[in-house]
Amino acid sequence: MVFFSFFATLKLKGGLAMKKIILATREFRDTYVKQIEKDYQFLVYRKDQAIDWSQVEITIGWKPEWKDYLLTEKTNLKWVQAISAGVDTLPLKEFAKYGIRLSNGSGIHAESITDHLLALLFMENRGIFQAIQQQRKQQWSPNTIPYTKLSDQEILIVGTGQIGQKLAQALTFFGVSPIGINTSGHEVAGFDKTFALSDLHACAKTADCVINILPLTEETTHLYDAAFFAQMKPSASFYNVGRGPSVDTTALAKALEKKQLAFAALDVFEEEPLPENDPLWLIENLLITPHISGHTPHFQKAFMAIFLANLQQFLAKQELEKNEINLDKGY
The missing domain is CATH 3.40.50.720 (NAD(P)-binding Rossmann-like Domain)
Known part of the structure; x- marks a missing residue:
């Protein structure tokens, strides 16, 4: 006691x-x-x-x-x-x-969230997410599982604070040249390049993966909307471990269904817990985790x-x- x-x-x-x-x-x-x-x-x-x-x-x-x-x-x-x-x-x-x-x-959560994001990146880039889906259907279809090399990916980290820096450091170890986004575009150690938040849409056009780690403010509420997702490559992915309301989840759901982007992983949501009848649960190319990325021993x-x-x-x-x-x- x-x-x-x-x-x-x-x-x-x-x-x-x-x-x-x-x-x-x-x-x-x-x-x-x-x-x-x-x-x-x-x-x-x-x-x-x-x-x-x-x-x-x-x-x-x-x-x-x-x-x-x-x-x-x-x-x-x-x-x-x-x-x-x-x-x-x-x-x-x-x-x-x-x-x-x-x-x-x-x-406090920088290492745990970095581990979570690395797990997502490797799972996606090695086709493990698709393999899990095939296992559930008892399918053996290796030729339909996409795979890429992590070091070939252009990874855009939106938020260059302590978590963003920890992730950038880890990605550099694996041969990635991480690009950062912050308010002003000022340089931050560990990032190959940094851009201002006003350049987000332009940077999204070439990114293979966009990772949101921003805090929630008036400026970042629904920062990721239909106009943003329309800029992304059809082969790109989007992860959110920042704050749920930064993403217009209705717009993201439509973008995933239209294949405007290939994959998304959300750990935070506009409404938590996510209701059982929320349509997000049924989107095949979306991975949902219940706000666990920051869980820290x-x-x-x-x-x-x-x-x-x-x-x-x-x-x-x-x-x-x-x-x-x-x-x-x-x-």
């Missing part, structure tokens, strides 16, 4: 005062809680629990029902450490209004490496060392 010091106190001139609170959405192991409780009272949120909201200075994660208590003129909340990399579901405008800093879990260790480094810097200088989010940009 996690140890909670509900009555932890700080010695102050003139008497005793309660420690400030770090409020978390989930439990963490004792070894991490003890490090936190040197300076704070650590609480795991439960709806039936009495909380002195005026003492909450930091949260690990966020719950929508906290808004009425922590996003007010009287708030003492100074920092939210998001558990995930994506922050599009958080009230960023309110955080900015009340001067609340935000950091995320970016980087030893998650707590990796997450706490970020949080505790940030906490140390926050206590010393009221600053964050890692993964601070620009609240205006959303990433």
